[in-house]
Structures are given as C-alpha cells and as structure tokens.
Amino acid sequence: GQSLEQPSEVTAVEGAIVQINCTYQTSGFYGLSWYQQHDGGAPTFLSYNALDGLEETGRFSSFLSRSDSYGYLLLQELQMKDSASYFCAVRDHGDYKLSFGAGTTVTVRA
Amino acid sequence: DADVTQTPRNRITKTGKRIMLECSQTKGHDRMYWYRQDPGLGLRLIYYSFDVKDINKGEISDGYSVSRQAQAKFSLSLESAIPNQTALYFCATSDPGTSGSWATDTQYFGPGTRLTVL
Numbered sequence: 001g002q003s004l005e006q007p008s009e010v011t012a013v014e015g016a017i018v019q020i021n022c023t024y025q026t027s028g029f030y031g032l033s034w035y036q037q038h039d040g041g042a043p044t045f046l047s048y049n050a051l052d053g054l055e056e057t058g059r060f061s062s063f064l065s066r067s068d069s070y071g072y073l074l075l076q077e078l079q080m081k082d083s084a085s086y087f088c089a090v091r092d093h094g095d096y097k098l099s100f101g102a103g104t105t106v107t108v109r110a
Numbered sequence: 111d112a113d114v115t116q117t118p119r120n121r122i123t124k125t126g127k128r129i130m131l132e133c134s135q136t137k138g139h140d141r142m143y144w145y146r147q148d149p150g151l152g153l154r155l156i157y158y159s160f161d162v163k164d165i166n167k168g169e170i171s172d173g174y175s176v177s178r179q180a181q182a183k184f185s186l187s188l189e190s191a192i193p194n195q196t197a198l199y200f201c202a203t204s205d206p207g208t209s210g211s212w213a214t215d216t217q218y219f220g221p222g223t224r225l226t227v228l
Binding site (some may be wrong): 008033035041042043044045048080087095096097098099100101103 | 114129143150151152153154155158160168169196198200215217218219220221222224
C-alpha cells in the first residue's frame with residue numbers, strides 16, 4: 001500500500017516562499033505528483049517528478065529525492081491566488097492508480 | 111464546455127435512499143475514476159475503470175457501486191445512503207498522454223458533487 005505525509009497547514013505573506021514537504025512509503029515508485037485545489041473546486045495537476053532533482057514551472061518548483069522517499073513543492077513570490085490546498089500523490093506499482101496525501105492548506109496573507 | 115462534467119452538483123438526501131451520481135467526459139479518455147473527499151483526509155479512491163469492460167474497486171468501495179455505460183460515462187451509486195457518506199465526490203479521467211505511459215498520466219477532475227445524507 002501507499003502512505004504519504006504532508007503538513008496540514010502553512011500560512012505565509014504575499015511575496016514570500018513556501019515549501020510543502022511530502023514523505024512517502026510505497027511498494028513501488030513511479031514518481032511524485034502534485035495537485036492544487038482551490039476551496040470547493042476541482043483538483044488540477046501542477047507537476048510530476050519521476051527522477052531526482054528539481055523541476056521548475058514558473059513560480060512553482062517540485063523536487064524529488066527517491067533515496068530519501070521525499071519530495072517538496074516550492075511556491076515562490078506568493079500571491080493571494082495561491083491560497084489553496086496542495087496534494088502530493090504517488091502511483092501504485094500494479095496499475096498506476098494514484099494515492100493522495102491528506103493535503104496542505106496554504107493561506108496567503110496580505 | 112467543460113471536459114469532465116458531474117451531475118448533480120449538489121444533492122441532499124435521506125438515510126436509506128438510493129442515489130446515483132453521474133459523470134460524463136468529452137476528452138476521449140479510457141480511464142475514469144471516482145474519488146471521495148472528506149476534510150483532512152484528502153482524496154480517496156472509490157472505484158476506477160480502465161475501459162468499459164474493466165472496473166476495479168478502490169480503497170473505500172464498501173457501500174458503493176459503479177456502472178461504466180460507455181467510454182464517456184461512469185456512474186456512482188449509493189444503494190442505501192448513510193450519513194457518513196456525506197462528502198464531496200469527484201470524478202476524474204486520465205490518459206497516458208504523449209509519453210504513452212500510464213506511469214506518467216495526468217488526471218483531470220470534474221467539478222465535484224457535494225452530497226449530504228441526513
């Protein structure tokens with residue numbers, strides 16, 4: 001089975017940098033994904049890391065260390081619109097279905 | 111028009127009632143999923159379907175059933191609703207994209223159905 005841990009809440013001010021950590025235990029690993037969900041809305045895909053290292057997409061970056069079973073999502077130059085929940089997810093070894101973490105609620109203050 | 115639609119968007123029902131949540135997609139994806147979201151628990155997989163003839167139980171399938179009527183339609187039923195099934199339900203689709211690998215597919219979620227069981 002899969003097990004993922006991420007902090008439940010993070011609060012920061014506009015313009016700041018936030019790092020959301022995710023540690024996982026999985027029977028087989030096919031990469032770490034991140035999804036964003038605004039309050040009451042549909043989750044949307046942000047990023048995917050299959051290999052160790054940093055992937056950058058605009059203000060958001062995602063990092064993976066497979067040897068440490070650890071990854072993080074880095075949100076830079078925080079904006080009010082970044083207030084949302086962020087979920088890490090790993091893929092099942094057998095049929096590639098996703099298992100999600102409980103989510104981290106990011107609140108951006110003015 | 112939205113690629114993944116869910117009906118109804120909100121539903122209030124009573125304990126013991128049968129209820130069906132419907133999902134339709136125009137993305138042409140083979141894989142479809144039903145998730146449940148409760149505060150503090152993230153998204154938990156109820157059922158998933160890789161094609162019309164292939165339906166699989168997820169981690170929390172008890173009390174639910176599904177029907178894949180066509181590639182584009184995947185319905186979730188609660189045969190006898192109970193209050194602890196009150197939650198936000200999401201349908202999702204996926205395909206392997208340009209990589210051709212299910213290991214890297216992206217999931218596309220519908221807008222959700224907020225279900226309340228009294």
